Amino acid sequence: MKTMLAAVLHKPEDMRIEEVPVPAIDDHEVLIAVKRCGICGTDPHIYRGHFPVPFPLIQGHEFSGEVAAVGSAVTAVKVGDKVTADINISCGKCFYCRMGQKLFCEDIRQIGVHINGAFAQYTKAPETNVYKLPEDMTWEEAAYIEPLACVIRGQERANITMGSTVAVIGAGPMGLVHAQLAKMNGASSVIISEMNQARIAKARELGVDHVIDASKQDPVEAVRELTEGRGADFVIEAVGAVPTYQQAFQMVRRGGTLVTYGAAPATAVLEIKPFEIYSKELTIVGSYAGTYDTWLKAINLISSKRFKPGDIISKTVSLHQVVDGIQEAIHNKDTIKILVDTNL
Structure with a gap:
């Protein structure tokens, strides 16, 4: 497991499916085998260059997956666990982090926005950002946790x-x-x-x-x-x-x-x-994004079946069809929500 397939955005409207290295993890990180990833409303903005991001970039931040590997210091999850991750990675040291406002962290990094995300077969996240999910939650439901938290x-x-x-x-x-x-x-x-x-x-x-x-x-x-x-x-x-x-x-x-x-x-x-x-x-x-307790609330709400993501999901595409999915999100408003299945 040295390489993986990923949709890499090299510049606006130049996204290619490529074989790239699997992310390396440190002692406190978790490697996640991505199962589903939603195409967010932000993704077309990034794709078209309307949202400033570094290039090259692997987009995708509404994801669910299975733990593929853990760093030596990780104790909260283990290989095989069903998980998602809070995409907002903060420094924990600046004024905003100490005020409990990590969305405004002076060194904020968001998975799929500032650093590589989940339009790929694997992605990684710090242990502190990873949430273990109920076994009976589907991959599709779990991929809706991030937008629901927002x-x-x-x-x-x-x-x-x-x-x-x-x-x-x-x-x-x-x-x-x-x-x-x-x-x-x-x-x-x-x-x-x-x-x-x-x-x-x-x-x-x-x-x-x-x-x-x-x-x-x-x-x-x-x-x-x-x-x-x-x-x-x-x-x-x-x-x-x-x-x-x-x-x-x-x-x-x-x-x-x-x-x-x-x-x-x-x-x-x-x-x-x-x-x-x-x-x-x-x-x-x-209101910019979800974080902290809103993730737990989103997990619990979906688990309760009071909110059903399946009511809103329109279709699923393969990783090779990500560009088509983004284009459809831009041009076909009959389609409400598209998920990417990295296994197709």
């Missing part, structure tokens, strides 16, 4: 309250999860806005209270009609585009909370009126 983080940052009205913009793989978790968190009415007909159908299938077809009606007006003209208590932007962020500001009620969850391009600029934030006493919450 959504849990966003829900907790918003502090969604019982009996509230929650509007979600975008019925993609994140927006649909936000809608489901908002209901679990006690929202009395969940509204989702979407233009794509396949995603609209999926939202209805999942039981979202009100599904707005934004291709046929003004979503801002529709939300106001559903809330006696006020707007929603909580608005979650899960698209990452300037027009939908503009909608979000118009959709939230006075005294409400806006969650900026969708990842817009780093160069995107949004014009806002400070007076509106001031006069409406808006709470604006950013």
